[in-house]
Amino acid sequence: MIGLSHYLVLSGLVFSVGLVGVLRRRNLLMLFFATEIMLNAANIAFAAVSYYYNDLTGQMFAFFIIAVAASEVAVGLGLLIVLYKKFGTLNLDDLASMKG
Amino acid sequence: MYEQIAFYLFSVLTIGLFLVTVLTKNILYAMTSLAGGMVFISGFFFLLEADFLGVVQLIVYVGAVMALYAFAMMFFDATRDIKENTTSNYLVFFLGGMIALMLVIIFIAPIMGDNIQSMYPPIEGAGNAQSVGLVLFTKYLVPFEVAALMLLVAMISGIILAGKKMDNSLTTQEDIIIEKEEIIK
Numbered sequence: 001m002i003g004l005s006h007y008l009v010l011s012g013l014v015f016s017v018g019l020v021g022v023l024r025r026r027n028l029l030m031l032f033f034a035t036e037i038m039l040n041a042a043n044i045a046f047a048a049v050s051y052y053y054n055d056l057t058g059q060m061f062a063f064f065i066i067a068v069a070a071s072e073v074a075v076g077l078g079l080l081i082v083l084y085k086k087f088g089t090l091n092l093d094d095l096a097s098m099k100g
Numbered sequence: 101m102y103e104q105i106a107f108y109l110f111s112v113l114t115i116g117l118f119l120v121t122v123l124t125k126n127i128l129y130a131m132t133s134l135a136g137g138m139v140f141i142s143g144f145f146f147l148l149e150a151d152f153l154g155v156v157q158l159i160v161y162v163g164a165v166m167a168l169y170a171f172a173m174m175f176f177d178a179t180r181d182i183k184e185n186t187t188s189n190y191l192v193f194f195l196g197g198m199i200a201l202m203l204v205i206i207f208i209a210p211i212m213g214d215n216i217q218s219m220y221p222p223i224e225g226a227g228n229a230q231s232v233g234l235v236l237f238t239k240y241l242v243p244f245e246v247a248a249l250m251l252l253v254a255m256i257s258g259i260i261l262a263g264k265k266m267d268n269s270l271t272t273q274e275d276i277i278i279e280k281e282e283i284i285k
């Protein structure tokens with residue numbers, strides 16, 4: 001029988017995959033992909049809690065997370081395009097302008 | 101029985117596809133595997149009887165967000181492999197693995213949920229989309245409108261940020277520069 005813990009553990013594993021991506025990648029676009037993965041992990045957890053506690057609030061929060069993710073992608077990709085026009089690269093090591 | 105098979109199949113496929121996204125060097129592979137993982141996540145939502153959420157996940161994530169990434173690919177050079185100097189891979193995988201282990205231990209602990217009462221249970225006799233609409237447009241109306249305003253602001257900022265100097269393409273410029281360098285050599 002699949003319980004709430006199964007879904008929460010799955011959500012934690014998916015979140016860790018996204019976290020490894022955020023820690024490991026140096027390309028800004030890949031960092032965006034990793035944040036999408038982490039947001040989706042939160043969505044799984046919300047939907048699972050909503051189902052097992054028989055409450056629609058979790059699904060509502062998942063909807064708002066999807067809206068936030070969509071606007072984040074719109075603004076973020078605009079910023080990435082501006083960065084790429086200015087520097088010609090999306091590599092974080094090349095974009096470092098301050099030495100410290 | 102079918103639920104268990106679907107759950108384990110979807111979990112293995114989702115984690116595998118997301119691992120491909122995180123570990124690959126090619127942006128196109130990363131994008132397609134991310135889209136595949138999103139599709140399987142919507143499968144979880146259908147398993148959890150959140151039909152409307154699953155459909156929204158398919159439309160917004162797999163449709164809109166992935167199309168936006170695909171459009172942004174046209175600005176960046178997507179066919180070339182990314183060159184990154186990933187320092188201390190072992191440390192990253194150690195930290196990620198430790199955090200995964202910690203989350204698993206936290207989540208398999210028994211939940212003290214006896215006194216948790218549901219505020220908005222699904223309405224009897226109504227489908228998932230109907231009950232979601234009833235709750236969203238009564239209890240969550242103000243956040244809904246704020247989210248609409250946020251999407252509007254995001255759309256305007258996206259247009260303004262990406263729309264500057266739209267008439268000269270970046271990749272063709274790069275190609276011209278590369279060709280010139282090759283001619284000089």
